[in-house]
Amino acid sequence: MNPVVHFELPYHNADRASKFYRAVFGWKCTILGPQKGDYILLTTCEKDAKPGKPAGAIDGGMFPFKEDWPAQYPSIVIGVGDIEESMQAISRHGGEVLGPPHSIPGTGKYVAFMDTEGSRLSILEPISM
Numbered sequence: 001m002n003p004v005v006h007f008e009l010p011y012h013n014a015d016r017a018s019k020f021y022r023a024v025f026g027w028k029c030t031i032l033g034p035q036k037g038d039y040i041l042l043t044t045c046e047k048d049a050k051p052g053k054p055a056g057a058i059d060g061g062m063f064p065f066k067e068d069w070p071a072q073y074p075s076i077v078i079g080v081g082d083i084e085e086s087m088q089a090i091s092r093h094g095g096e097v098l099g100p101p102h103s104i105p106g107t108g109k110y111v112a113f114m115d116t117e118g119s120r121l122s123i124l125e126p127i128s129m
Contacts (some may be wrong), residue, residue, distance in 0.1 A: 095113050
């Protein structure tokens with residue numbers, strides 16, 4: 001299999017986008033500057049697993065299109081420990097939660113959101129977290 005090893009999100013304001021992901025998810029944002037096309041590297045987890053730290057891994061899936069669902073675009077799903085706390089952080093830092101969370105049987109609680117740059121993403125509080 002060819003695993004997903006990287007994702008990219010567009011932004012309109014580098015500082016605002018970096019602040020959002022640092023504040024809401026604790027990600028490390030490295031702004032590379034004009035010599036590297038103003039690219040921002042996002043570090044979401046430890047690459048070398050240590051006791052108590054997750055190894056980096058990304059899985060994916062497909063969902064059926066629903067006429068009444070907002071912003072159905074390619075997206076990433078971010079695992080969180082507390083979906084309610086994360087939803088509050090998203091709203092507090094300029095994002096928009098797209099409805100109430102719903103349960104996915106055998107998986108956890110899920111909700112989609114828009115970030116400060118207009119990208120649609122999702123958060124999941126897995127049963128195992």
